[in-house]
Amino acid sequence: MIAVGRGYSVRQMVRTAAYRAVTPVLSVLLAFLVSAAIILAVGTDPIVAFGSMLNGAFGSQTALATTGVRMTPILFTGLAVAVSFRAGVFNVGAEGQLYLGAAFGAAVALLPIGLPALVHIPLALIAGFIGGAVWAFVPGYLRAYRGVSEVVTTLMLNFVAIQLVSYLVDPLVGPIGERGAAYAQSSVIDPAAKLPILLRGTSLHAGLLLGLGLAIALWVLIGYTRLGFRMRMLGANPIAARFAGVKSAREIMTVMLLSGGIAGLAGAVEVIGLRYRLFDHFSPGYGYDGIAVALLANSNPLGVILSSGFFAALRAGANSMQQATGIETSVVLIIQALTILFLIFRPLRDWIGSRAGRPPRLAQDTLIDAA
């Protein structure tokens, strides 16, 4: 997968990338095809619908900015999930980790400590990372040392996290809730903790750059460091990894904490970059979107950039599509779901051929260990 500097010729790399891209691209096309049929059935011209979607996503500077804003959180959560997938760990708890990261980040960002942005922002981000990692700790521990499946535990904790944040910003009793507010929200964060805006007049903030940087950093981590090698070993063949001396428990813990932390960053970045407050129920499912994003990108961090951009474009374009044609924004969800369904529909994969890169082996078969 990670091909640069490994000795592949450019031609080989391009070919491999092309092969690896075929399945996702084909899945997307098929999803659009089916959605077009649905749109047609509802009485609208799909070409017009998709055209307005395209326009809404890329048609103007504002549109691009909107796409970028939508892309940021799912870029982070996509990376979080991709990292876990690579190591054979199934972190479906990105949503909850995102909330905890937002809470920790907001807590730090709210502090009127009078620090310059250069210090306050990194502090808030670190807090966000820690928040997400903390939330991933228990499921990670249970998986690493007790063999308990991380799927149901992380899933349940998502809801706990949402409620926890809801409590924190409760207008009546929440510790950081703004009293007397119309919505459940925290106060505005310290101005020094706000991320700079990239494009004047829009909401596009530096979080996107952070995400892109993180994606590259993770690409380097997975492909070029010892930790990354261990993660890939674990994800590809945990048995052989054990025979080669890898301590799987420790690695799984590390991966879960890393994954959780990155998801936590997603939340913190949303708070200090976009909303400047911690809101109740502020995430429309970014954590779950991260799963789709990671899947479409075959858990490749650079691919996540593309797939998160794609899904963001869908969402950004959906609003324009609704305004122009009256088609519900929820059609985008249908496209997203169909994309995944086509992606996991094996014959499509097999048809592309075995050279088209395998997805990471997922930890399905390590539900509670009897032994």
Added chain:
Amino acid sequence: MEDGRHQTPELLRMDRITKSFGSLLADDAVTLDVRVGEIHALLGENGAGKSTLMKVLYGLHQPDSGEIWLDGQRITIGSPHEAVAYGIGMVHQQFMLVPNLTATENVILGMRAERRPMLDLAAARNRLVELAREYDLEVDPDAPVWQMSLGGQQRLEILKALFRGARLLVLDEPTAVLAPSEVGGLFRIMRQLASEGRGIVFISHKLSEVTDVSDHVTVLRLGRVTGTLPTRDATPHTLATMMVGREISLDRTTPPVVGSDTVLEIVGVHCLTDRGTPGLAGVDLVVRKGEILGIAGVDGNGQRELVECIAGLRPITAGTILVEGRPPSSALREPGLLGLVPEDRYEQGLIGDFDVSENLVLRAYQRAPFSTNGFLRWGRIRDNATQRIAAFDIRCPGPLAPVRSLSGGNQQKVVIARETQDDPALIVASQPTRGLDVGAVESVLNLLRQQRDRGAAVVFVSTELSEVLALSDRVVVMHKGEIMGEVPPDPAALGRIGEMMMGRSLASIDAGAVA
């Protein structure tokens, strides 16, 4: 003489069964005939073709050619369901029991109930208890299977077959899970069932049991029948020879380097198997620099556990293991201590999705020259691969070829090339030639010899006696988790080795020989 046997009616005849999987010929024109009331032993090493033959009998595979005759009628068996309908009952090595269901529920699984869909639990339970009493097979009908001992599960499997009216019972390595005291009980049942007119196929490695309980024995080796004869005419020596074949090479290369430095020291080691039964029951071994210790023995006598204990992959419940004075937990982590060639080269020794160069550094990637400051040096990893590929003559498209595309022999070379990278003091090779063709076997054995010549201590675990004798400087035999004795690698010792495999200690053999 055979006369009496020819007069007994034929129950089952598998005639010239041939089955291959791709390029692997598992069974080559194998003929097996079982008479009514006969206990027929099927003997052979792993990979000899026994389990494939039985899978054909049970309808899990279809033979490429050959016929199956039951009671003189030609039949085809398309599925396990059909096999059961024909009265063929199988007690597999891996029990086909659902752990969370009770004994009674397991017995009736898949059977047509009288009042469908209602389960006739009461009636089934009664019949089960009745059968159990009739054959004196102790079983608790209401206990969930996971609570039962392995011996109890096996009794249940037998009862399951009887419940369905099996006339031919196939027992696949039944004594593997039994305590010595339970084996007698099993044989009693077998004799009782046979005397009632059933036929029993008894698959085993263990020469002593074969001679104890069977009437007739067929020996398989590498997919072919190497002999079939009445048990009373068979001696351990003849059986061992049939199992091993005549490829015992007398070519010994350089005489063993007698070093004085102890590399591997194992004292009084006990451990448990995955199932919780005793794995090692007090093993003492010493291996020195520049020698190859061959561990012979029928598969499943503790060899696997011994290898895992040495590598630190299995906890020791008593005793000590020292590799160059270091505990097993360091063996895989510290460079230069242990090179491990695991039994299952693809699942345990390689990462199929990785390429050759990555597989070659699975153990060394953390250290210089392959990484510096936490970052991998892919250039050096690749160069290393190029070099090792040349040195070990690994046939592959290149260092970046995915390892799953290599042939078995070349895959094994990758494993050996990796494990010998740091010139480890100890090399443990577990069944390294399994599934390899003749040429690859030769390469692997030569590579091990080279390591020995370099001064490493080599532990060579193999069920292939011919290879053990050809390669080793010393040979020990393992039986039920213990070392039975040590002999020089002399073909003349074959008889003694056979007896040790049967469970007799060397001391008692020699004492018996003198007397």
Added chain:
Amino acid sequence: MQLDVAFLIDWGSAAIRLATPLVLAAVGGVYAERSGVFNIGIEGMMLSGAFVAVAVSYFLGAADPAVASICAAIAAMLAGGGMAFVHAYLSITRRADQIISGAAINILALGLTNTLYRVVWGSAGRERVAGFPTIRIPILADIPVLGPILFDHSLIVYVAYVLPFIAAFVLYRTTWGLNIRAAGDFPLAVDTAGLSVTVTRYVAVVFSGMMAGLGGAALALGAVRYFTPGMTAGRGFIVLGAIVFGRWNPILASFACLLFGAADALQLRAQALSIGIPYQFLVMLPYLLAVLAIAGAIGRSAPPLALGRPYRRGER
């Protein structure tokens, strides 16, 4: 609000009402997981069921409410079953990852129901439709305290009373149930016994979808009688927790659902009650309990051994 009998009756009745959709979905989920297939798509199937139920009831507007609601329920079961069939196909026949398949179905259901919701009702928003008829069981409903709590509900609640017991009976006392339990534990034994692991699992999964759909119908038509986009709001996931909590036993899982329903009812009333605990912690409670259960802190947790593992003959 006082903590008196009137409150108790109100709370108890609400608990049962809120638990009903969970119970229905949980029973189905138990069957699916018992057969070895993880159905994380229960949320989406419930949502689809809720939508279809309301839509059918809406279109049958003029008909007798009882008839309309029963047709709606059947339609909901078909919708849930249909989605489950897709999940079954991908998970069993295609051996795709069961989590991803289920997650995709959830997203698909959300997208489809939101889209179709607008199509059917446009911007008119929610309209009340005919729901399940309320039945007050005479004599039994006159029992003090327990009577109004248990015996004065819509029809679907009584279904939820009975279903777990029937489901348990089938699971433990019939051949079908035996096959399902075996398929989820040790499918190789099922295969060698001459039964089809595939068919057994398909049936269990489709059944779970039908029950989830019915649960959605209960959610929509049981009390509120309209559809709101995304109205399941995570109930399908708490059902997964109830299955674990109830140790894959239909009756115990239903009691877990009752517990969760009670917690849900309590949190809705907590503020007025001024217990002092912020309601969010009560909402959290079921999920925390599920985590504790799966971690083995509450009793021995023993899932079906082959849960989540696609079956292929010839594999160990």
